Amino acid sequence: QVHLMESGGGSVQAGGSLRLSCAASELMFYSDYCIAWFRQAPGKEREGVAVILAGEGGTYYDDSLKGRFAISRNTDKNTVYLQMNNLKPEDTAMYFCAANRAFCAEGISGWKSPDFFNYWGQGTQVTVSS
Helix, strand or coil, rough: CCCCEEECCCEECCHHHHEEEEEEEEHCCCCCCEEEEEEEEECCEEEEEEECCCCCCCCEECCCCEEEEEEEEECCCCCCEECCCCCHHHEEEEEEEEEEEECCCCCCCCCHHHCCCCCCCCCCEEEEEE
């Protein structure tokens, strides 16, 4: 059973940074996982931010966020991170990590849809003030 737990959210001013963590119990023992970050603002659909694959750790991003956000992992700690820099008020949302063990290969497609992932954390709130 996969358990995901997010942490690191909070309130920051525009231009600030936060690093979110997703503790993925046992998932990184496998060679076929992918772990993503999603976000959902009030009244909006959940949207994919970034995903990281097992193996060599290939990464993919939403084009609009690449350059400000970076996904990474520490396999010794079974943790995936989302470093968020130059935050803007429009980044305010609940941030979730999600995981899957199918179709997680280089060239992954469809990862930006919430339906792609089977496992979800509870989320961590990020609030950016102007």
